[in-house]
Amino acid sequence: MPIFEVHFKPDPEVLRRLGRIEDKVDLVLNQQETMMSVLDDLEAAVTKEDTVIDSAITLINGIPALIAAAGVDPAKLAALSADITAKSGALAAAVTANTSASTTPPAVPPVAAP
DSSP, X not given: OOSOOOOOOOOHHHHHHHHHHHHHHHHHHXXXXXXXXXXXXXXXXXXXXXXXXXXXXXXXXXXXXXXXXXXXXXXXXXXXXXXXXXXXXXXXXXXXXXXXXXXXXXXXXXXXXX
């Protein structure tokens, strides 16, 4: 049990200011949750893109070995050329389809203050 107790008469101005501080803290916490969600989505998108990029690099780095394996056989070289052309076209189409005209990231909508 406390040795002494102090009682203050509630001051409406102090209570109003404390209420505003509490509202602002709540706003910061809500915005933090929104930002964390956006960050999680961004991390997932980057991971997905890294996988696609790594696959493209593996394909490109493997081309010399494919050419060496084909040797000088005209049929194998023609088949390899057709395969590379098809994959290059598919890669170019995917890059074009997934590249926006602007490089500006989408904006996070602001949360209105209470």
